[in-house]
Amino acid sequence: MKHDIETREDIIEFVNAFYGNMKPDDLVGHIFLEVEQVDFAKHLPKMYDFWEMLLLDGSNYRGAPMQPHFRVNEKTPLTPAHFDRWLEMFKETIDSLFEGPKAEEAKSKAFNIASTWSYKLEYLRKLKVES
Numbered sequence: 794m795k796h797d798i799e800t801r802e803d804i805i806e807f808v809n810a811f812y813g814n815m816k817p818d819d820l821v822g823h824i825f826l827e828v829e830q831v832d833f834a835k836h837l838p839k840m841y842d843f844w845e846m847l848l849l850d851g852s853n854y855r856g857a858p859m860q861p862h863f864r865v866n867e868k869t870p871l872t873p874a875h876f877d878r879w880l881e882m883f884k885e886t887i888d889s890l891f892e893g894p895k896a897e898e899a900k901s902k903a904f905n906i907a908s909t910w911s912y913k914l915e916y917l918r919k920l921k922v923e924s
Contacts, residue, residue, distance in 0.1 A: 797893025808840045811886040820878045828869050866914050876911035
């Protein structure tokens with residue numbers, strides 16, 4: 794039986810699984826590997842801190858998570874399809890590993906992030922086209 798997300802170790806488990814699944818993905822993987830050339834040794838600990846902050850009231854995260862996405866969007870447009878795929882993969886990862894209120898909260902927060910960031914980046918693209 795699966796358990797709920799309860800510890801930082803649980804966060805590390807789902808973040809590692811999520812990014813492991815994302816790297817080979819045709820739609821979003823190349824953004825991390827080719828466009829941004831993400832150093833996962835540095836990126837993953839930030840993601841552990843970020844999700845620990847959101848789900849377990851952790852206090853280690855420092856940063857402005859939207860800023861890197863603005864930079865990526867300058868190099869290659871991040872479309873609603875990218876965020877939809879990211880969210881789909883996130884939900885699949887959580888569902889494969891966990892069940893319970895925190896797992897549901899993680900999926901809800903991921904939905905809010907994907908929706909908000911997709912909207913903001915689409916809005917910025919439209920502004921650029923109009924100007």
